[in-house]
Amino acid sequence: MKNNNGIMAKMSASDAWQALLDKYDIKNEIENNGIFRITASQIKEVREPRLMAKWDSSEQLPSSLKKNKINILPDSRSSYILSDFILYERLPELTECIQNMPTVTLPELETIDVENITSEANAINVLQISGILEDFLELDHEEILYGTFDGRMSSGIFNFNVNTYRGISRTIEVNKAQMEIDGGFESEHNIIILEAKNVLHEDFHVRQLYYPFRLWDSKVNKPIRLIFSIYTNKIFRLMEYRFKDKNNYSSIELVRAKNYSLEDTTISxxxxxxxxxxxxxxxxxxxxxxxxxxxxxxxxxxxxxxxxxxxxxxxxxxxxxxxxxxxxxxxxxxxxxxxxxxxxxxxxxxxxxxxxxxxxxxxxxxxxxxxxxxxxxxxxxxxxxxxxxxxxxxxxxxxxxxxxxxxxxxxxxxxxxxxxxxxxxxxxxxxxxxxxxxxxxxx
Incomplete structure (x- = not known):
């Protein structure tokens, strides 16, 4: 895996995963045992784990994994589970609700440039100050939404079931895997977890909502609402999801979707x-x-x-x-x-x-x-x-x-x-x- 100088040879994620599939006979291990657990140190033999284990959209899955219908989930800070998991949820098309797009007015603030919302953090700021998030959540006018948590944190300890391509539900145990939350809020009646994107993909990795949901579900008594937000082409797309069975990763379902704009969107x-x-x-x-x-x-x-x-x-x-x-x-x-x-x-x-x-x-x-x-x-x-x-x-x-x-x-x-x-x-x-x-x- 290394060149003559002892430096790790540069290879694509697909080639790196193919090397690991071959070395550890991963495909047959999954066929025979249902899953294969791989450590970060094993992955590091061929490439840095941070470049090998986080695929937020199925489109970018390495071809060596995709062709074998293999997906990856973190189960601790230093290990991952491989199997034929079904892990991604397709996003609804923008065409489904573009004609019901309310225009939002922002207060005059010198530090917010609505013409250049270039980061996920900026998009979250606009969601807050514009009242878009409160409107989407249909909060009472008196109900205040406080930003209370975000950033990297441990997932805690929990287990869950997840569907596979072969039609078998697998049980996975997670022990303090690392995760990141873009925005966490609390109101009088709810806890809100927000995943924000500023690039449009066709689907998303459910882990981004499920792991934060399981962590905070173990910490709070209020109901948790899960929001996936995309800001692109001057439109905020907000989608609310829920898990019908909190112990079932695959029970995710779309509750509602709505689009918002800060500008005139009327076209005839x-x-x-x-x-x-x-x-x-x-x-x-x-x-x-x-x-x-x-x-x-x-x-x-x-x-x-x-x-x-x-x-x-x-x-x-x-x-x-x-x-x-x-x-x-x-x-x-x-x-x-x-x-x-x-x-x-x-x-x-x-x-x-x-x-x-x-x-x-x-x-x-x-x-x-x-x-x-x-x-x-x-x-x-x-x-x-x-x-x-x-x-x-x-x-x-x-x-x-x-x-x-x-x-x-x-x-x-x-x-x-x-x-x-x-x-x-x-x-x-x-x-x-x-x-x-x-x-x-x-x-």
Missing amino acids: IEELKRVYDSVEAHNIIKDDMTETDVPFIQADNFERIISLLENMYEADLNGEEIEELMQFTSRQTDYYYNAGKYLGIFEKYKDDDRVIKYRLTGLGRLVYSKNYKARQLLLVELILSHQIFRDLFIYVKEIGELPNKEIVKTAEIKYNVCSFNVADRRASTVISWLRWIFNLPNL
């Missing part, structure tokens, strides 16, 4: 049509793959393109940094970078050390600088500058529904935007982007 279908009409003929891009070096799009979640844009505004990023930030695989990084390049908002370059970095173009920085409404309409304009999207936009306007894959594939072949063998996969992305556009109107 007429405004979308005006954007379509405003795109001058000389700005229309044909996308012919024989005449462009920009790959046709293959990044389904448009909100994640915006989330990446927001984070790239703060600093240029290399591929590994994007993968860690967005919980992307290297292939997804390529897909989402190319989607931004297609829109003219992302570019890459080599720094002084010849490392490839990704950054926003001048147009990308302009998109970031806009308020919510202007930002969405500018992004629509960039999409509708491409002829294939102009045609399909009119199709949706006239027919009243999104096109199916066959209609999109016909358009792809017509405009020669991609080869026939990838047309089906790219059609899914086109439909997703159209869905994003037509989900914007809320008037």
Whole structure:
């Protein structure tokens, strides 16, 4: 595992886990015994445990674990349990409730820049001072919410059941594993535990709510309410979860979800049509793959393109940094970078050390600088500058529904935007982007 100088060789998390799977015959141990317990010192043989054991979204799971349906849970400060656990919960799509988004007014404070909420801590501050959290929790007007705990702490001692892919429930014992709580609050009637994110993922590791829940459930008498918050694209997405059985990790269920904005989010279908009409003929891009070096799009979640844009505004990023930030695989990084390049908002370059970095173009920085409404309409304009999207936009306007894959594939072949063998996969992305556009109107 080491080079000739005795220094640990640099390897990916997937390769490092494959080395451990092979060395300790982990897959067969799980098959025969249900679980495999691995220590931090064993993991450190190949890579630092902090880089090997914390995957907050299933998207970033090392392929060597993912292909074997192996997930990991901490069970103490220095050890982990491996098995075919089902550990992630899919987040509800933003489209489910975007049209019920109340606008929030903040007090005039010099130390809060609502145009640049760039960290999870800042987002939590805004949740508190704006009254968003109290509104979401539906607290009485007289009920005060106090911030009382946060940071790293020990999980305490408890056991729980968790489902597996093979349909068997496993019992896990936890003995003072380390965990971190983003925000803890107390009101007259409740304890609130908040997990905050400022990057959009497709799912989350339930551990982030379950371990804090079990710790504080053993300490307090008041009911505990669990909130998962995401701030991205100038929208606060709040989701409340609960566990039907406190001893069952897999009993998580969504109670409610609601979105909030600090800005005007009202967009009409007429405004979308005006954007379509405003795109001058000389700005229309044909996308012919024989005449462009920009790959046709293959990044389904448009909100994640915006989330990446927001984070790239703060600093240029290399591929590994994007993968860690967005919980992307290297292939997804390529897909989402190319989607931004297609829109003219992302570019890459080599720094002084010849490392490839990704950054926003001048147009990308302009998109970031806009308020919510202007930002969405500018992004629509960039999409509708491409002829294939102009045609399909009119199709949706006239027919009243999104096109199916066959209609999109016909358009792809017509405009020669991609080869026939990838047309089906790219059609899914086109439909997703159209869905994003037509989900914007809320008037």
